[in-house]
Amino acid sequence: MRTSYVIDRRLNGKNKSAVNRRRFLDRYKKHIKRAVNDAVNSRSITDMEKGESITIPSKDIHEPHLGSGVGGERTIVHPGNKEFNQGDRLKKPQGGGGAGGSGEGAGQGGEGMDDFTFNISQDEFLEFLFEDLELPNLVKKQLKEIDEHVYRHAGITSSGVPTKINIIRSLRNAHARKIALTGTSRKKIRDITAEIEKLEGLDSALRDESELEKLREEKERLERRIRNIPFIDDIDLKFNRHEKTPVPSNAAVMFCLMDVSGSMTQATKDMAKRFFLLLYMFLRRNYEKIEVVFIRHHTSAKEVDEEEFFYSRETGGTIVSSALKLMDEIIKERYPSNAWNIFAAQASDGDNWNDDSPICSKILNQSILQVVQYFAYIEITPRDHQALWYEYESVKQNFPRSFAMEQIVEPGDIFPVFRHLFQKKDAAA
Amino acid sequence: MSKEKSQPISTTSEWTFELIQEYDQAIANAADSFGLDTYPNQIEIISSEQMMDAYSSVGMPVGYHHWSYGKQFLQTQQNYQRGRMGLAYEIVINSNPSIAYLMEENTMCMQALVIAHACYGHNSFFKNNYLFKTWTDASAIIDYLVFAKNYVTHCEERYGIEEVEKVLDSCHALQNYGVDRYKRPPTISADEERRRVQEREDYLQQQVNLLWKTIPGTESNHKEAQRVNFPEEPQENILYFIEKNAPLLETWQRELVRIVRKIAQYFYPQRQTQVMNEGWATFWHFTLLNELYDRGQITDGFMMEFLASHTSVIAQPSFDEPWYSGINPYALGFAMFQDIRRICENPTEEDLTWFPDIANTDWIKTLHFAMENFKDESFILQYLSPKVIRDFKFFSILDDEKRPEYEVLAIHDDSGYERVRQLLAEQYNLSIREPNIQVHSVNVRGDRSITLHHTRHKNVPLNQDAEEVLKHMHRLWGFDVHLLSFEEDELRKEYHVPALKRESDVSSNQGSMDLN
Numbered sequence: 042m043r044t045s046y047v048i049d050r051r052l053n054g055k056n057k058s059a060v061n062r063r064r065f066l067d068r069y070k071k072h073i074k075r076a077v078n079d080a081v082n083s084r085s086i087t088d089m090e091k092g093e094s095i096t097i098p099s100k101d102i103h104e105p106h107l108g109s110g111v112g113g114e115r116t117i118v119h120p121g122n123k124e125f126n127q128g129d130r131l132k133k134p135q136g137g138g139g140a141g142g143s144g145e146g147a148g149q150g151g152e153g154m155d156d157f158t159f160n161i162s163q164d165e166f167l168e169f170l171f172e173d174l175e176l177p178n179l180v181k182k183q184l185k186e187i188d189e190h191v192y193r194h195a196g197i198t199s200s201g202v203p204t205k206i207n208i209i210r211s212l213r214n215a216h217a218r219k220i221a222l223t224g225t226s227r228k229k230i231r232d233i234t235a236e237i238e239k240l241e242g243l244d245s246a247l248r249d250e251s252e253l254e255k256l257r258e259e260k261e262r263l264e265r266r267i268r269n270i271p272f273i274d275d276i277d278l279k280f281n282r283h284e285k286t287p288v289p290s291n292a293a294v295m296f297c298l299m300d301v302s303g304s305m306t307q308a309t310k311d312m313a314k315r316f317f318l319l320l321y322m323f324l325r326r327n328y329e330k331i332e333v334v335f336i337r338h339h340t341s342a343k344e345v346d347e348e349e350f351f352y353s354r355e356t357g358g359t360i361v362s363s364a365l366k367l368m369d370e371i372i373k374e375r376y377p378s379n380a381w382n383i384f385a386a387q388a389s390d391g392d393n394w395n396d397d398s399p400i401c402s403k404i405l406n407q408s409i410l411q412v413v414q415y416f417a418y419i420e421i422t423p424r425d426h427q428a429l430w431y432e433y434e435s436v437k438q439n440f441p442r443s444f445a446m447e448q449i450v451e452p453g454d455i456f457p458v459f460r461h462l463f464q465k466k467d468a469a470a
Numbered sequence: 471m472s473k474e475k476s477q478p479i480s481t482t483s484e485w486t487f488e489l490i491q492e493y494d495q496a497i498a499n500a501a502d503s504f505g506l507d508t509y510p511n512q513i514e515i516i517s518s519e520q521m522m523d524a525y526s527s528v529g530m531p532v533g534y535h536h537w538s539y540g541k542q543f544l545q546t547q548q549n550y551q552r553g554r555m556g557l558a559y560e561i562v563i564n565s566n567p568s569i570a571y572l573m574e575e576n577t578m579c580m581q582a583l584v585i586a587h588a589c590y591g592h593n594s595f596f597k598n599n600y601l602f603k604t605w606t607d608a609s610a611i612i613d614y615l616v617f618a619k620n621y622v623t624h625c626e627e628r629y630g631i632e633e634v635e636k637v638l639d640s641c642h643a644l645q646n647y648g649v650d651r652y653k654r655p656p657t658i659s660a661d662e663e664r665r666r667v668q669e670r671e672d673y674l675q676q677q678v679n680l681l682w683k684t685i686p687g688t689e690s691n692h693k694e695a696q697r698v699n700f701p702e703e704p705q706e707n708i709l710y711f712i713e714k715n716a717p718l719l720e721t722w723q724r725e726l727v728r729i730v731r732k733i734a735q736y737f738y739p740q741r742q743t744q745v746m747n748e749g750w751a752t753f754w755h756f757t758l759l760n761e762l763y764d765r766g767q768i769t770d771g772f773m774m775e776f777l778a779s780h781t782s783v784i785a786q787p788s789f790d791e792p793w794y795s796g797i798n799p800y801a802l803g804f805a806m807f808q809d810i811r812r813i814c815e816n817p818t819e820e821d822l823t824w825f826p827d828i829a830n831t832d833w834i835k836t837l838h839f840a841m842e843n844f845k846d847e848s849f850i851l852q853y854l855s856p857k858v859i860r861d862f863k864f865f866s867i868l869d870d871e872k873r874p875e876y877e878v879l880a881i882h883d884d885s886g887y888e889r890v891r892q893l894l895a896e897q898y899n900l901s902i903r904e905p906n907i908q909v910h911s912v913n914v915r916g917d918r919s920i921t922l923h924h925t926r927h928k929n930v931p932l933n934q935d936a937e938e939v940l941k942h943m944h945r946l947w948g949f950d951v952h953l954l955s956f957e958e959d960e961l962r963k964e965y966h967v968p969a970l971k972r973e974s975d976v977s978s979n980q981g982s983m984d985l986n
Contacts, residue, residue, distance in 0.1 A: 044510060045491075045494045045498065045510065045511035045512070045513055045589065046510075046511070046512045046513065046567070047487055047490050047491055047494070047513045047514075047515070048512065048513065048514045048515070049487070049514075049515050050514045050515060050516045050520065050571075051515060051516060051517050051520070051574055053516075053520070056519075056523075057520070057523040057527070058522070058523045058526050058527070058539065058540065058543040060535045060540075061526070061527075061535055061536060061537065061538075061539040061540035061542075061543060062540040062543055062544060063540065064535060064536065064537035064540050064631075064635075065537040065538075065540030065541050065543075065544065066540070067537075068537045068635075102541060103935075104538055104639075104642060104643065105643050105935035105938035105939045105942070106643060106645075106646065106935055106939065107643075107644075107646065107647070107904070107905055107907060107932060107933070107935060107936060107939050108904070108905065108932070108933040108935065109903075109904075109905055109930045109931070109932070109933060110930070110931040110932050110933035110934060110936075111871075111931075111933075112871045112929070112930060112931045113871055113926065113927075113928050113929035113930030113931060114868070114869070114870045114871065114872075114928040114929055114930070115868075115869050115928065115930060116866055116867065116868050116869070116879060116893050116896070116897075117866065117867050117869070117897070118797070118864050118865070118866045118867075118890060118893050118894040118897055119788075119789035119797075119864070119865060119866075119867065120786055120788060120789060120797060120862040120863055120864055121786075121787070121788020121789050121790065121791070121794075121862075121863050122789075122863040122864070122865040122881055122882065123788075123790075123863075125865050125878045125881055126878065126881060127878055127879070127880055127881055127883070127885065127886055128877070128878060129877070129878040130875040130876065130877055130878075131867075131875055131876045131877075131878070132874065132875055132876075133869075133874060133875060133876060157541070157544075157545070158548060159544035159545070159547070159548050160547075160548065160551075
């Protein structure tokens, strides 16, 4: 009789193709990046964070093989004849051979022409999206005063509390011990069993019953001995060990500041929102915990939730410093700079009450920029810059590493500007 | 097993490991009674994701890394997720023990079908068909694949992924030309391979150096002059030729060429026995499960489900139906094996004239003989009966480039059987299906260029990939590559990589010239 082995492989890794898939993505990086960039600009705001379906022209990924081309003389056998007879002639369809009833042409066409489409996951999407970008000033705050610790696995010990027993290791030890301790007995049993069998095989007249009895008793004794070895012993027990390790703070807070005065149209706000979203996604890749504070302002500033931030309309004049002041207050109150990495992005159309601009730069210079990691200002306007821009330019000179400003004219600029702001700087810079 | 005479093994569609074992035993038992000789089976239950992995690595359990497998995977995944295709129910590997994958989603009935199909059908085919016996070594393949994977990884670490990829890309382009079609290859063994790698590396390089020695001694100079034509005879195994003779390849690159070549060789029999292999497996899942049914081991409901899947597996759409995509090898193969059995058991007048030697013989013996000693082409030539031709309503069409019409050469009638059979057999002949390209000569003493000859079959030209493939050839060879395409003795087309430069030629940047 044959023996077949049935093995359950379902628990084995299922990502056997991961490396090959990765290789493929790397090879066609250019295509994928283009698709990702296009996607960012065309997607609706709410589904920024999804995977993406990537299409590559199949001629670009075609692997060439020698084969027969079109032409010459060829014969094909097909099934399912209905009305043809030997010697019949059929007009070839116009536009080259191969089409019509011929499976050859259909097969080639089907394979050759379709573009190659596949999906990348959300993570991969973001990875391609943010490739080559980095957070500026990524000096993780090291905190002495704040005790943040995690327990990390730190090997195995032979003492510990019952809740931390490592079952696999313990049983493995027990098993090994049992094998080691019973080895001699088991060998003896084997010998004796063979002996007994030999004796039993003999004719009853020749059998030495007392000898047999003795052997059986001995076997019994040995088996008892094996049974007496404990299933698990103190010596087998192994425990997981955990160690407390301090961790640097990896919490970040992101301030979104936006001008919602009458001059900001919904289109402008949408652009701002996209920028904020990109920043949010980007930060989230770098920090485990992220809080977002939305501050909107016209002549006075207010902390609001996301919905209100993006969609409610206001009118009126513009005083930018009100938002900065509020931000400064919130930082002092809730986000001590020694515990938080602070980022801020401000979007505006550049309008400001003229006398206010110097106040803005003062707040930035004196308090905000002292504590934030990075402050990005984007001006969404096709028009010339106004006082605020020039005021900010002087701020930039004071804090070239943590302050950045860019102008966005149309949606297509958002991602390039974002990339520009977060471009990996050379080590020297 | 007589205790189960009238007791069904199971009555629900849920499968368990115990049930799989039991069915396997019952099927093995039935297979024994038909004299099926197999490798031991290793049945592995996997999930659909794992099946996709298996798919994209051409079913090999271990494979070296390459982007093209990633592409394959993405394609499979995409098609599967969009519901464009179902996954195969099984994949079986020609190894010893033979490994068969069963998907966990299958019902008990499907699992039993797959076990009968793969573990007893394909398995016995792998073990007994002459091509597989000649060309593959089931006990060594897994080890060899592991060796290949490790070697490629080792090269990647040493020379960089990109460099390795380049060589593999080029080899893949030529992989169908890495087979000795007529010569029996030596068996491969992983241990042997490992042991010999170093040895071979040294030796190979030495050989290559000999061939390309540029500072000839007086005597060898004389010899070289006589050796006008190298190779002495045309070589069909292009990859082998490259491995042994390419002037500039590093030894590790030669080893990569060898790996691709060896693996292509392993798959060579499968490409030549599709109809037979699938037909044989289908015939046996059908016969074995019917046997189980007759023994009362499976229920009516089980049988209904089985017949439904079986019927869809052997469906053959007509040429004019939208889902027609050529002849279904399962359908043709199954029909032929069924037919052979019929001829053995209940021959008609017609069969007695067409197949006097197999009519009224022991069908089990006859079937085994047919399975063991043929490949698709010769199998069809030998066994395709008028009845099967009629059942399939086969007809043959001639498409001649020079004529505005197709011609129906033969149909399923008395005057057409022979012709249809011969043309269908030809359709499965690999050496006709694939262009015949051989290494013709190497300019050893001059520019080191290599010249390939393409011998056209019925004036069928090469496809558009030819140019690209030659570029890969050029990468491996390192010097100029020429390909001349002949119809009879007449030169029809030339390809040159890099493109030839001619004084007066305007199209000097064009690689190929049409001489038609």
